[in-house]
Amino acid sequence: MAEHATYGAHDDHAHDAHDDHGGHQQSFFQRWFCSTNHKDIGTLYLVFSLIMFFIGGAMALVIRAELFVPGLQLVHPEFFNQMTTMHALVMIFGAVMPAFVGLANWMIPMMVGAPDMALPRMNNWSFWILPFAFTLLLLPLALYTFFGIGGGGPAGGWTLYPPLSLQGGNNVAFTIFAIHMMGISSIMGAINVIATIINMRAPGMDLLKMPVFCWTWLITAFLLIAVMPVLAGAVTMLLTDKFFGTSFFNAAGGGDPVMFQHIFWFFGHPEVYIMILPAFGIISEIIPTFARKPLFGYQAMVYATASIAFLSFIVWAHHMFTVGMPLGAALFFMYATMLIAVPTGVKVFNWVSTMWKGSLTFETPMLFAIAFVILFTIGGFSGLMLAIVPADFQYHDTYFVVAHFHYVLVTGAIFAIMAGVYYWLPKWTGVMYNEMLGKWHFWLSTIFVNVLFFPQHFLGLAGMPRRIPDYNVAFADFNFISSVGAFGFGFAQLIFVWILIECCLLRKGAKATSGVWEGARGLEWTLPSPPPHHTFATPPVIDDRQLAHGDVTH
Amino acid sequence: MSDRQDPDPRRPAARRTALIVGLIAVGIYAAFFFRAVLNA
Numbered sequence: 001m002a003e004h005a006t007y008g009a010h011d012d013h014a015h016d017a018h019d020d021h022g023g024h025q026q027s028f029f030q031r032w033f034c035s036t037n038h039k040d041i042g043t044l045y046l047v048f049s050l051i052m053f054f055i056g057g058a059m060a061l062v063i064r065a066e067l068f069v070p071g072l073q074l075v076h077p078e079f080f081n082q083m084t085t086m087h088a089l090v091m092i093f094g095a096v097m098p099a100f101v102g103l104a105n106w107m108i109p110m111m112v113g114a115p116d117m118a119l120p121r122m123n124n125w126s127f128w129i130l131p132f133a134f135t136l137l138l139l140p141l142a143l144y145t146f147f148g149i150g151g152g153g154p155a156g157g158w159t160l161y162p163p164l165s166l167q168g169g170n171n172v173a174f175t176i177f178a179i180h181m182m183g184i185s186s187i188m189g190a191i192n193v194i195a196t197i198i199n200m201r202a203p204g205m206d207l208l209k210m211p212v213f214c215w216t217w218l219i220t221a222f223l224l225i226a227v228m229p230v231l232a233g234a235v236t237m238l239l240t241d242k243f244f245g246t247s248f249f250n251a252a253g254g255g256d257p258v259m260f261q262h263i264f265w266f267f268g269h270p271e272v273y274i275m276i277l278p279a280f281g282i283i284s285e286i287i288p289t290f291a292r293k294p295l296f297g298y299q300a301m302v303y304a305t306a307s308i309a310f311l312s313f314i315v316w317a318h319h320m321f322t323v324g325m326p327l328g329a330a331l332f333f334m335y336a337t338m339l340i341a342v343p344t345g346v347k348v349f350n351w352v353s354t355m356w357k358g359s360l361t362f363e364t365p366m367l368f369a370i371a372f373v374i375l376f377t378i379g380g381f382s383g384l385m386l387a388i389v390p391a392d393f394q395y396h397d398t399y400f401v402v403a404h405f406h407y408v409l410v411t412g413a414i415f416a417i418m419a420g421v422y423y424w425l426p427k428w429t430g431v432m433y434n435e436m437l438g439k440w441h442f443w444l445s446t447i448f449v450n451v452l453f454f455p456q457h458f459l460g461l462a463g464m465p466r467r468i469p470d471y472n473v474a475f476a477d478f479n480f481i482s483s484v485g486a487f488g489f490g491f492a493q494l495i496f497v498w499i500l501i502e503c504c505l506l507r508k509g510a511k512a513t514s515g516v517w518e519g520a521r522g523l524e525w526t527l528p529s530p531p532p533h534h535t536f537a538t539p540p541v542i543d544d545r546q547l548a549h550g551d552v553t554h
Numbered sequence: 555m556s557d558r559q560d561p562d563p564r565r566p567a568a569r570r571t572a573l574i575v576g577l578i579a580v581g582i583y584a585a586f587f588f589r590a591v592l593n594a
Contacts, residue, residue, distance in 0.1 A: 114564075115562060118564075118565065118568035118569070118571070118572060119568070119569070119572055122572075187576070187579045190575075191572045191575045191576050191579075192572070194571060194572070194575050195568040195569070195571040195572040195575070196568070198568070198571050199564050199565075199567045199568035199571055200562075200564050200568055225575055225578060225579050225582075226582065228579070229579050229580070229582040229583035229586065230582065230583075230586060232583050233583055233586040233587045233590065236587060237587075237590060248590060
């Protein structure tokens with residue numbers, strides 16, 4: 001088995017149990033509800049994210065079940081609209097973002113040699129806001145679905161465009177308060193990441209020696225600081241328009257509904273990069289490990305990440321070409337959008353160059369990482385097609401857009417999260433996951449995700465609009481294929497859950513060494529697997545040879 | 555580990571960084587919202 005070849009290049013330290021709290025005993029309540037430990041809070045974020053992934057996934061399956069065949073058969077159109085809206089909100093704010101924050105919590109302090117996150121109590125607060133936020137968000141939908149109370153959840157799309165979004169009932173208030181709370185949580189998480197990386201690095205861990213995952217998260221944190229308040233401002237104005245008689249976006253009162261779209265997408269486009277930059281970081285950790293070569297162009301990767309972050313602020317109106325804007329503005333946003341392909345291309349070529357002539361092995365994290373590079377690039381290319389103004393007039397609001405952003409977010413962000421979990425799971429738990437099941441999970445996911453989303457390109461090009469519960473019979477075949485893929489992909493994730501249960505709860509599997517993977521380099525791999533509850537209480541003495549990027553000349 | 559017992563000399567600087575970044579976030583929200591209110 002390939003995995004045996006990759007065990008233990010490093011000395012296996014004594015297996016300090018992760019539950020060893022240095023003599024300080026904590027009850028279940030103290031440990032999980034009052035925790036200020038970055039590892040425990042990271043675990044909480046990841047478990048929360050997994051639960052949301054399945055709630056959002058169940059909503060996606062309702063959508064694909066309704067679209068299995070033409071006609072209205074399973075759900076009322078109004079409920080269908082609630083499903084599309086809530087699926088997006090839950091997946092973006094509940095699954096993808098908390099998963100990356102969880103990975104950041106677990107890994108960043110160990111990667112930079114810090115004893116914990118810079119502000120551990122605020123870290124606890126950041127997490128514990130989320131369950132309350134999502135209770136608020138899901139409550140109107142749950143009350144309606146299970147008890148027939150109220151009018152259901154928001155149904156105007158996750159973009160909350162007025163005036164449509166304001167035509168909902170009291171769910172508007174629930175959604176807006178939930179978004180405010182998620183925003184506060186994200187901002188506090190971002191502050192913690194920035195303060196940890198800027199101030200808590202061990203002596204000798206220079207910025208340009210940090211793992212790329214830390215760099216991508218540092219830049220992501222600045223994006224969060226810059227745009228989450230903008231979203232908060234936009235939804236506050238929605239709230240006052242709905243309940244306090246203002247007219248920010250109400251044309252009848254002198255307001256401008258298009259202004260909402262500009263403000264929303266000024267948040268929304270950087271948000272896309274908030275969900276993909278940490279993924280780039282994870283892939284940049286995994287590929288060098290399994291290629292057994294240093295990352296090609298480390299500094300270029302860092303600067304490319306910063307360039308992408310900068311460009312993300314000046315492309316927002318490409319979501320609004322069909323709304324109408326001056327020709328000069330359309331041209332600016334088109335070319336600025338295309339420009340993003342340059343630093344993204346730098347990254348893709350650097351990953352490929354890292355693999356070139358490497359001693360590659362294909363354990364599950366590497367398989368997900370390679371699939372990421374290929375499939376995310378497909379999503380990138382369809383993004384370039386959408387950037388072209390005249391073409392976008394054809395593609396806008398069709399299933400081509402749905403296919404595009406699912407390639408970016410599912411085979412991009414979520415595949416990277418999967419890759420990261422498989423990569424770091426032995427470090428977290430001290431046991432190797434079941435490699436055969438991991439490979440089954442990978443291949444089933446990869447096959448079915450393409451069966452699910454690739455036909456949606458054809459549906460979009462043929463003119464099928466998004467967010468509709470019924471469609472012309474001309475679109476029947478590809479919708480049928482897409483729905484088969486959706487159920488296949490959904491059920492393949494149960495394998496992932498079983499793998500997690502085996503590793504985290506049953507502790508079944510070979511013992512992991514401190515290095516876990518033969519090619520792994522960095523401070524985090526010098527710690528035992530699982531690491532003790534408190535690590536680097538005194539800053540480690542850094543030996544550049546242990547670091548993945550200790551040689552600043554590469 | 556509670557940061558009250560933590561003698562780590564890096565923490566005060568980290569708190570200052572956090573405060574500055576937090577104020578930037580609040581400032582963006584406030585500037586943005588008040589400008590919209592004044593324009594309305």
